[in-house]
Amino acid sequence: xxxxxxxxxxxxxxxxxxxxxxxxxxxxxxxxxxxxxxxxxxxxxxxxxxxxxxxxxxxxxxxxxxxxxxxxxxxxxxxxxxxxxxxxxxxxxxxxxxxxxxxxxxxxxxxxxxxxxxxxxxxxxxxxxxxxxxxxxxxxxxxxxxxxxxxxxxxxxxxxxxxxxxxxxxxxxxxxxxxxxxxxxxxxxxxxxxxxxxxxxxxxxxxxxxxxxxxxxxxxxxxxxxxxxxxxxxxxxxxxxxxxxxxxxxxxxxxxxxxxxxxxxxxxxxxxxxxxxxxxxxxxxxxxxxxxxxxxxxxxxxxxxxxxxxxxxxxxxxxxxxxxxxxxxxxxxxxxxxxx
Amino acid sequence: xxxxxxxxxxxxxxxxxxxxxxxxxxxxxxxxxxxxxxxxxxxxxxxxxxxxxxxxxxxxxxxxxxxxxxxxxxxxxxxxxxxxxxxxxxxxxxxxxxxxxxxxxxxxxxxxxxxxxxxxxxxxxxxxxxxxxxxxxxxxxxxxxxxxxxxxxxxxxxxxxxxxxxxxxxxxxxxxxxxxxxxxxxxxxxxxxxxxxxxxxxxxxxxxxxxxxxxxxxxxxxxxxxxxxxxxxxxxxxxxxxxxxxxxxxxxxxxxxxxxxxxxxxxxxxxxxxxxxxxxxxxxxxxxxxxxxxxxxxxxxxxxxxxxxxxxxxxxxxxxxxxxxxxxxxxxxxxxxxxxxxxxxxxxxxxxxxxxxxxxxxxxxxxxxxxxxxxxxxxxxxxxxxxxxxxxxxxx
Numbered sequence: 001x002x003x004x005x006x007x008x009x010x011x012x013x014x015x016x017x018x019x020x021x022x023x024x025x026x027x028x029x030x031x032x033x034x035x036x037x038x039x040x041x042x043x044x045x046x047x048x049x050x051x052x053x054x055x056x057x058x059x060x061x062x063x064x065x066x067x068x069x070x071x072x073x074x075x076x077x078x079x080x081x082x083x084x085x086x087x088x089x090x091x092x093x094x095x096x097x098x099x100x101x102x103x104x105x106x107x108x109x110x111x112x113x114x115x116x117x118x119x120x121x122x123x124x125x126x127x128x129x130x131x132x133x134x135x136x137x138x139x140x141x142x143x144x145x146x147x148x149x150x151x152x153x154x155x156x157x158x159x160x161x162x163x164x165x166x167x168x169x170x171x172x173x174x175x176x177x178x179x180x181x182x183x184x185x186x187x188x189x190x191x192x193x194x195x196x197x198x199x200x201x202x203x204x205x206x207x208x209x210x211x212x213x214x215x216x217x218x219x220x221x222x223x224x225x226x227x228x229x230x231x232x233x234x235x236x237x238x239x240x241x242x243x244x245x246x247x248x249x250x251x252x253x254x255x256x257x258x259x260x261x262x263x264x265x266x267x268x269x270x271x272x273x274x275x276x277x278x279x280x281x282x283x284x285x286x287x288x289x290x291x292x293x294x295x296x297x298x299x300x301x302x303x304x305x306x307x308x309x310x311x312x313x314x315x316x317x318x319x320x321x322x323x324x325x326x327x328x329x330x331x332x333x334x335x336x337x338x339x340x
Numbered sequence: 341x342x343x344x345x346x347x348x349x350x351x352x353x354x355x356x357x358x359x360x361x362x363x364x365x366x367x368x369x370x371x372x373x374x375x376x377x378x379x380x381x382x383x384x385x386x387x388x389x390x391x392x393x394x395x396x397x398x399x400x401x402x403x404x405x406x407x408x409x410x411x412x413x414x415x416x417x418x419x420x421x422x423x424x425x426x427x428x429x430x431x432x433x434x435x436x437x438x439x440x441x442x443x444x445x446x447x448x449x450x451x452x453x454x455x456x457x458x459x460x461x462x463x464x465x466x467x468x469x470x471x472x473x474x475x476x477x478x479x480x481x482x483x484x485x486x487x488x489x490x491x492x493x494x495x496x497x498x499x500x501x502x503x504x505x506x507x508x509x510x511x512x513x514x515x516x517x518x519x520x521x522x523x524x525x526x527x528x529x530x531x532x533x534x535x536x537x538x539x540x541x542x543x544x545x546x547x548x549x550x551x552x553x554x555x556x557x558x559x560x561x562x563x564x565x566x567x568x569x570x571x572x573x574x575x576x577x578x579x580x581x582x583x584x585x586x587x588x589x590x591x592x593x594x595x596x597x598x599x600x601x602x603x604x605x606x607x608x609x610x611x612x613x614x615x616x617x618x619x620x621x622x623x624x625x626x627x628x629x630x631x632x633x634x635x636x637x638x639x640x641x642x643x644x645x646x647x648x649x650x651x652x653x654x655x656x657x658x659x660x661x662x663x664x665x666x667x668x669x670x671x672x673x674x675x676x677x678x679x680x681x682x683x684x685x686x687x688x689x690x691x692x693x694x695x696x697x698x699x700x701x702x703x704x705x706x707x708x709x710x711x712x713x714x715x716x717x718x719x720x721x722x723x724x725x726x727x728x729x730x731x732x733x734x735x736x
Contacts (some may be wrong), residue, residue, distance in 0.1 A: 001593075001596070001597075002600075003597050003600035003601050003604060004596045004597065004599070004600040005384070005385060005388065005596065005599050005600050005603055005707050005711075006703075006707065007600060008600055008603050008604060008607070008707075008711065009706065009707045009710040009711055010710075012710055012711055012714060012715060013710055013714065016714060016715065016718045019718070020718070020721070023722065049642060049729040052642045052643060052646060052725060052728065052729070053722070053725040053729075055643075056646050056721055056724070056725055057721065057722075060717070060718065060721050064714060064718070067706070067709075067710060067714070068710075070706065071706055071707075071710060074702075074703050074706060078596075078703065081589070081592055082589050082592050082593050082596070162589065162593050
């Protein structure tokens, strides 16, 4: 179904990000080879200007990737109307092997792009440009990810035939007892909620620790940074599972409708949009603070990194609590008031 | 901090707007060409969405299940005794036989769709179309009655006459009298249509007395349609059972594919415009270079100038998007999407004069945005950096 308006829109977005990725990578290679902050040669001045080009490309590419992710989900929702068995985006995305990985790569590039921009802001905030080389490595990592994303999108669209018989969210995310495949093979809702609660408490404790960044020595801060990075990734994946199998049926008021994508459709978008915004905001600010903790050993002569860690840690505490509030709202209302 | 950021952005946007006014002639040309590109893309998207909606509305009247007999991969006639085999399936509300075929009029090269109705005089929805035509009917007891679409009436050049004749396969003439005509509101499906008695249709096509082309089945419970379709397939050998949902899906795929194909054809125009935008943004006039140099001298950073260029692009894109989208809306509303309708509907001597109603959808807007505004913004990013990287000492 590559000749669909949605597909062409997706391919246009991919083409734009790939072109930007290539130009960014070329800039990154030049920086890695010739960057010398102590020099005032013509080349060094040109490279300092090129940092802005790379930043502009990543910022614009990030916006395109975010739009592309929305288009991908809405396109999958449209494809569900022509695929046998699919009733929403979940069914359309699992119609072949490439749909869900493509979405995964899109989200990964969005996260990494945002982290890159955070690093860039920290870098240009200092007169020593301490993270320029690290940023350039980051650009070189982004390019293959963007290329993989584009390739997966193309493969998904090419292999999407209207005659494909697929399954939908009630089956894909349902428990095995009810005849589903149980893509998220969780043992019980208690286990998964306990895991989420434990990880939330640990992450919030980590964030509180980061708030005290000034009085902490560098080594434990770097160690905490690594731990928090892993923690936020786990938290993000756990949250997606919880949203899909535990929260969404309450939002839809349908026990067998377990779909993380329909939350972005009217009228559920009223809950879905803040839910996802708070989740992604919390994870990005958490990962940003963790990344800043890790790079602080490189250089923080201006105290900018410390300042950023404190702000990001505070922001992620607020956003995490807001996410938990929105996620728990519908189940809470149902349990307490016995319905909508 | 957030307020300071917003304030800074608004100030830069304000400056960009004043710059737009200073170079109004140059910018109007870009906006006009850009709006034209957006108009084409938006027309395609809006026409497709309207057609899908129109098809969806019409399909509500289509019978739940249509049964056709197949032989060697092609459709052949059924006999009326098939009705008896189906009527006792629990859950079926009604089974109606139909003769349905195409008549090629050699005089004007038009193809008419002929439907043989089992009870032409009965006041009931037309099988397969759900159109109640009886109020306008004047049944004649002497000649063979037929209800015709507006396109057929024009094509046969009937004028004020009511009678017309069609050729049987053996080239003898069969005469009809116009008992009624379909209105404009149903023209999407009735324009090329001739409805007649079942027996008259058999006679016109030279079919045997009990032969029919398909069966129309209505099911009481919509959730049971697929199950009953399976049962019909088991009872009648070698038949094709088509459900309404399947027809709807085929429409969606067909319109989606045609729309995508049309947009792919427009891709050349979009690419040409992106190159034009790139070229326009790259070729800075000496006055613009001086302006950037002065801005940098008074303290603007490279990032600020890039932001300024971004705001200029946003102003141009937003104006063009508004104009192009409005134009597409008017094109559809007042001119029935005349430019792109043949691509989406297909073409024939008798084209259905469907009246299209524009529908607003976020999905359409996302597609239009990503196919027109996004490439434009992308094409101006690198030139924006080039212009921002100008060193004051090299210009002033």
